[in-house]
Amino acid sequence: MSLLEINDLSHNFGGLRAVSDFSLEVREGELVGLIGPNGAGKTTIFNLITGVFKVGQGQIKFQGEDITRWRSHRISSAGIARTFQNIRLFKELSVLDNVRLGAYARHAYSLLDAVGRSRNFRQEEERQRQRADSLLARFNLSRYADTPARNLPYGEQRRVEMARALISGPRLLLLDEPAAGMNQSEAQELIRLILEIKEEFSLTVILIEHQMRVVQNLCQWVKVLDFGETIASGPPQEMQSHPKVLEAYLGKDGALAGEESGNVA
């Protein structure tokens, strides 16, 4: 069955049409790519799915439920987690606390429990701390647990974001340019990591990415956007030579198409 179903989604910023009649159906276990030039509306779509922006037009269904008007915290609790194009960690909080906060909705105790430090509270905190610890270990971040997030190298910060997204136990993971700023070997490493966690946590993944190498190695199929419009969709290999895609990236005459096609998207 389809895990996520988006129908005719549109969004405007002032007079600018950022997303126009976007539809998408993602089945359980798929790894789908969203590509397109800068300003094509990809991140806007993530923001609409996660409730950061209010949906004006269109419908979003997750696990058969209409979540179009839900607020962010409810959508997140329902099982959609994401990372950000520009890393958005709580820079002053420790790495461990960043990850623990991702599990906020899963903590089962009341304010009174917390103030009174009841048994229930201590057990639950302990259980969640262990979950966070094991996730940090999984992402090779254990030694940074008590370090403020701002002090970590860039690549590590990206992994913290991923760990934070995963601790809530999501069904659907939205990755916004996870390979941004990475060199080839780092990107290779990332591809392996994404494939591994996808299996381990039985995830469905939607990926926004500019590095074609990453898209080709990961995605079963992709959707290409340009100025908010969906211009093509299909397997990543076919997209590279799709005339509309080349036009979107390289301009109408496609003068550079021959030599640059390896770097498209």
Add this chain to the structure above:
Amino acid sequence: MLQILGQNVLNALQLGSVYALIALGYTMVYGILTLINFAHGDIFMVGAYLSLAAAAFLLGLPLGLPLVVVFVGAMVFSMLLTALLGVTIERLAYRPLRQAPRVSAVITALGVGLFLENFTLGLLGPEPRHFPSLITMGVWEVAGLTITPLQVLIILGAAVLMVLLDLLVGHTLLGMAMRAISYNRPIVPLMGVSVDRVISLTFAIGSAIAAAGGLLYGLAYPVLDPYMGIRIGWWAFIAAVVGGIGNIRGAMLGGFILGAVEIFTPMVLPSSTYRDFVAFSLLLLLLVFKPTGLLGRPVFERV
């Protein structure tokens, strides 16, 4: 001389505890909403009156309740009701203005304060009310100092509340969510955190602590009037700014500094009427030389 000094240190600690408790409310709300809740002093006043009402009611019962029970009963009652008041004020007056310019919310806060003052005035009349004395034990003489059980109760009670709050903010997930909101509000909901709920809880906790402050204040300075929240609210606000607004430990520190200013001013200057002058001068100097307050973190504007 040393004895007078020691005695005044005690007095400063006692008064400072109350200021610190109220300053916490200003600083918590500012930390999470960057809003100065100018009604907070009046929330404290309502808390004091609610404590008085509960204490008078419990003392009036023909049960001969022990004073400890009356004290605890008054505290629980006023903390719960004042928490509810704080949550209601946020829900009705501040939340609709969340996206409005900051100045609208500040003016609204002043308006809420005026409302609380005049509502109390209308309800109870302008005559000051006397707070029943709940701590009747004698005094202790320690090393030439006179210590009253009330003083000990106020200082210890305030300390317990501050430690609890510090633990809550520093070590629980709720506290983590509060800090997260003050650092990077837009992404907090994406962690599954309901920001509205955290804000409501912040108002509840801040108001309940102010109510506890109101009860302790009423015991120490047992005359209540509807305008008492103005001056004390201002002083607690200065305390929060001096300590570094948004910083919980800063508010505690600022509270004790302001308590000391109030107690020691008449020792140095000819009259206690100079205390406001000294307090505001301190505030101005600090804002010139360390605008973030003693423990505040610097804020960098993103360009």
